[in-house]
Amino acid sequence: MTAESGGRDWTGADLAVVVGDYVAQLEKVLAGKPVDRAAHDRTVRFVTGKADGPISWKQGEISAVLSLIGVPILKDQPPRWAYDNALLDAVEEQLAAKPALLAAAVRPAALFTAPSAVPLIEAAPPKPMPMTQRLIQAIQRFDMGSREADDRFLKGLGIASIVAHEARRLSDRGRPDLAGAIRPARGGDPEGCDVISFGLDEIPRLIVVKTTLAGEVAPFGLSQAEYELSRAQPHAFRIRRVYDLLGEARFYRLKPPFG
Numbered sequence: 001m002t003a004e005s006g007g008r009d010w011t012g013a014d015l016a017v018v019v020g021d022y023v024a025q026l027e028k029v030l031a032g033k034p035v036d037r038a039a040h041d042r043t044v045r046f047v048t049g050k051a052d053g054p055i056s057w058k059q060g061e062i063s064a065v066l067s068l069i070g071v072p073i074l075k076d077q078p079p080r081w082a083y084d085n086a087l088l089d090a091v092e093e094q095l096a097a098k099p100a101l102l103a104a105a106v107r108p109a110a111l112f113t114a115p116s117a118v119p120l121i122e123a124a125p126p127k128p129m130p131m132t133q134r135l136i137q138a139i140q141r142f143d144m145g146s147r148e149a150d151d152r153f154l155k156g157l158g159i160a161s162i163v164a165h166e167a168r169r170l171s172d173r174g175r176p177d178l179a180g181a182i183r184p185a186r187g188g189d190p191e192g193c194d195v196i197s198f199g200l201d202e203i204p205r206l207i208v209v210k211t212t213l214a215g216e217v218a219p220f221g222l223s224q225a226e227y228e229l230s231r232a233q234p235h236a237f238r239i240r241r242v243y244d245l246l247g248e249a250r251f252y253r254l255k256p257p258f259g
Helices: 012-030 037-048 052-069 085-096 099-106 109-113 133-142 144-150 152-172 224-232
Strands: 195-198 204-211 237-243 250-254
Touching (some): 012 052, 012 099, 052 133, 085 133, 099 144, 109 152, 144 152, 152 204
Parallel strands (some): 204 237
């Protein structure tokens, strides 16, 4: 018996209850509605017979799975990475039944009240996470990275936020002339580029912006045009991964060569 098991293993029915309740709370958060956390926890305790500790632990495992798939999480339930395939199955089943949640995970109601550019905090890139074939299948099934890339509103907000950050960076380093030249890409710029920026050496930077409302481990990929640009101009090609855009609003940098 493990400390988190609460005296017995989690059955499939138990997992359906705790994952379903987590998803219901997340739907409210993304819709900008209040969440009565205590009431939700009482319901899960009553139905599953689990104590608060095991429930909280399992909710952390749900946060881990959602983070790896690329879905925002409940902020008061940080990820616990020791989940199993039974939980992954339960999360996948709930997501498959909630297309509106997947849409809200890319464009929630709160996004429309965001400023035109969100102030960003730079962070270090996350360490690579272990990937099982089962997890890869779930990531590919929901393909949150493609959903985000196809959403012009989310993409535009990420680009505007990076333009503002790059301009502020250069201004703070005594180069307001370069800061004023930073702009979103337009017709005539290299295909696959989102932002034209500069280093302090005045050398142009061709920045691709990847934006998510999920956390730092959320997956993303490069389009064919972006990949070809990275191969053709690796000295100038840069990625800015913007994440948790409506939360802490952070980003990290990547540049070729990629692993």
